[in-house]
Amino acid sequence: MRAGRRVEVFLEESLNQKPVRVRMAPSPTGRFHLGSARTALYNYLLARKVGGQYILRIEDTDQKRFVPGAEEEIINSLEWLGISPDESPAHGGDYGPYRQTERREIYHQHAWELVEKDHAFPCFCTPDRLEKVRQEQLARKENPRYDGTCRILDHDEARHRAMAGEKYVIRFKMPREGSTTAVDLLRGPITIENTALDDSVLLKSDGLPTYHMAAMIDDHLMKISHVIRGSEWLSTFALHVNILRAFGWEEPVWVHLSVFLKPSGKGKMSKRDTATAMKDGYSIFVDDLKGLGYIPEGVLNWIALMGWGVAEDDVMTLDQMVERFSIDSLTPSPAAINFQKLDHFNGAHIRLLTTEDLARRIKPYFIDAGLEVEDDTLLKVTPLIRERLVTLDDCLAFAAFFFKESVAPNPEDLVAKGLDARQSTEIARRSYDILASLPDLSHETAEPPMREYVEKSGFSASQVFGVLRVALTGQKVSPPLFESIGIIGKEKVLERLQKAVEILEKM
RNA sequence: GCCCCCAUCGUCUAGGGGACUAGGACGUAGCCCUUUCAAGGCUAAGACCAGAGUUCGAAUCUCUGUGGGGGCACCA
Numbered sequence: 240m241r242a243g244r245r246v247e248v249f250l251e252e253s254l255n256q257k258p259v260r261v262r263m264a265p266s267p268t269g270r271f272h273l274g275s276a277r278t279a280l281y282n283y284l285l286a287r288k289v290g291g292q293y294i295l296r297i298e299d300t301d302q303k304r305f306v307p308g309a310e311e312e313i314i315n316s317l318e319w320l321g322i323s324p325d326e327s328p329a330h331g332g333d334y335g336p337y338r339q340t341e342r343r344e345i346y347h348q349h350a351w352e353l354v355e356k357d358h359a360f361p362c363f364c365t366p367d368r369l370e371k372v373r374q375e376q377l378a379r380k381e382n383p384r385y386d387g388t389c390r391i392l393d394h395d396e397a398r399h400r401a402m403a404g405e406k407y408v409i410r411f412k413m414p415r416e417g418s419t420t421a422v423d424l425l426r427g428p429i430t431i432e433n434t435a436l437d438d439s440v441l442l443k444s445d446g447l448p449t450y451h452m453a454a455m456i457d458d459h460l461m462k463i464s465h466v467i468r469g470s471e472w473l474s475t476f477a478l479h480v481n482i483l484r485a486f487g488w489e490e491p492v493w494v495h496l497s498v499f500l501k502p503s504g505k506g507k508m509s510k511r512d513t514a515t516a517m518k519d520g521y522s523i524f525v526d527d528l529k530g531l532g533y534i535p536e537g538v539l540n541w542i543a544l545m546g547w548g549v550a551e552d553d554v555m556t557l558d559q560m561v562e563r564f565s566i567d568s569l570t571p572s573p574a575a576i577n578f579q580k581l582d583h584f585n586g587a588h589i590r591l592l593t594t595e596d597l598a599r600r601i602k603p604y605f606i607d608a609g610l611e612v613e614d615d616t617l618l619k620v621t622p623l624i625r626e627r628l629v630t631l632d633d634c635l636a637f638a639a640f641f642f643k644e645s646v647a648p649n650p651e652d653l654v655a656k657g658l659d660a661r662q663s664t665e666i667a668r669r670s671y672d673i674l675a676s677l678p679d680l681s682h683e684t685a686e687p688p689m690r691e692y693v694e695k696s697g698f699s700a701s702q703v704f705g706v707l708r709v710a711l712t713g714q715k716v717s718p719p720l721f722e723s724i725g726i727i728g729k730e731k732v733l734e735r736l737q738k739a740v741e742i743l744e745k746m
Numbered sequence: 747g748c749c750c751c752c753a754u755c756g757u758c759u760a761g762g763g764g765a766c767u768a769g770g771a772c773g774u775a776g777c778c779c780u781u782u783c784a785a786g787g788c789u790a791a792g793a794c795c796a797g798a799g800u801u802c803g804a805a806u807c808u809c810u811g812u813g814g815g816g817g818c819a820c821c822a
Contacts, residue, residue, distance in 0.1 A: 443820040474817035704781035
């Protein structure tokens with residue numbers, strides 16, 4: 240294991256030699272999920288660590304699977320996470336365009352350059368014929384692959400047919416002998432027999448390139464030094480290296496990341512798993528997480544640690560991640576998604592926020608709930624609920640009562656544990672009298688006389704304070720009682736106690 | 747079926763031939779703190795996939811098997 244060590248020297252050399260430029264290259268074919276976010280994060284981390292650039296390139300060459308709005312979601316999600324690219328279709332840059340459909344001509348020229356160099360060839364085989372060949376191969380229990388019909392076509396003739404308007408694709412002329420060895424930073428050298436490789440299509444008949452060629456050309460033209468991508472590309476790794484070599488270009492440092500598995504660890508997330516997660520208040524889509532009350536710091540920390548082994552103290556800010564990041568401490572093995580850990584990191588990062596910052600972030604939740612929020616009050620409430628929040632929207636459950644005109648306690652909840660309605664009424668009445676007699680209801684003023692009452696009454700603290708809590712907050716669980724009383728204010732406190740007495744008397 | 751990758755507590759991981767009685771984190775359980783819920787502190791249970799080999803010595807190196815994952819498109 241840890242073949243990474245073996246190629247460490249390789250990495251260090253590459254870091255010293257050329258400027259580090261990394262990229263994240265998603266297709267706008269669906270939602271922006273955890274896996275993409277983590278790939279983006281690691282790219283970002285490397286770039287920031289060594290002062291390089293991190294770019295976003297949109298791989299939109301599959302017009303059949305194109306999803307409108309997907310590119311916006313990618314850009315918005317990255318921005319929300321705080322890892323926006325230095326160069327992108329939206330931000331521009333010196334190596335654009337950054338959207339592959341806008342680079343059509345570049346691919347066309349390069350594909351024909353490869354034909355000139357005899358590393359590729361135009362192919363006129365129809366999809367029907369190809370499918371027939373595939374079926375025959377399957378019937379003979381052979382591996383389906385291109386049968387080479389057009390590979391041996393006369394160069395000039397092929398070129399003429401193509402120029403004359405006949406439909407064609409350009410295929411890579413994969414060497415028929417030998418093997419291809421390439422180095423993955425985390426896994427060491429990987430060798431594949433060339434006979435296992437196919438004459439893959441580089442340029443489709445619609446004139447657009449396939450990923451294999453487009454990505455290699457763009458990585459070269461955009462001077463990408465390190466390719467950090469998902470391990471789904473490991474199987475096409477050898478093809479990519481062959482394409483690069485056919486052009487005569489230098490290889491980047493390759494890093495293939497692990498994949499994310501469903502929480503059980505058995506298999507990838509399916510549509511169904513995604514739906515289940517949603518029902519539990521979780522999602523694998525970054526944009527959803529935002530809506531579920533997660534904060535970017537928590538999400539980032541969470542995904543960073545799935546596939547990256549950090550020794551200790553693993554609650555980290557983005558800056559701390561940059562500081563500690565090291566590309567060879569990434570792990571090659573698949574990682575199961577653990578949403579409980581997301582909650583943990585989210586809560587931990589919420590606790591790290593300043594009062595002003597947290598207040599600013601939870602305010603919209605109160606507003607959306609139709610509550611009127613005074614900033615003064617919010618600033619006092621925030622420290623009381625900070626360590627209780629797992630997600631931002633929890634603020635409603637803990638603190639909405641501060642901003643309501645009145646509360647509506649459940650009558651049964653007003654009856655303290657072990658007591659009956661009469662006794663609870665007595666507690667509410669006495670509490671009213673005590674609190675009404677005080678000059679103000681600050682924590683310091685209100686608590687001592689109430690404690691004294693507990694002593695004398697013979698009721699337990701939990702019984703007295705329980706009645707009070709439910710009467711004043713309308714809920715059984717709340718922030719600390721006396722701090723809350725101080726914020727609610729004398730007028731409302733007395734009103735709410737009065738109302739509680741009325742409710743109890745009717746029982 | 748063929749090719750490739752991966753394999754340490756339930757989960758994320760540390761580990762680089764002796765420092766391993768295998769460390770940390772999440773989760774779980776218990777205790778402490780406590781007016782509720784949290785947060786915090788302490789404690790506990792919990793793992794080297796299997797079998798061969800190399801070696802004085804293997805979680806660590808090699809092979810085989812098993813399990814998991816990815817790929818075998820004019821998808822990315």
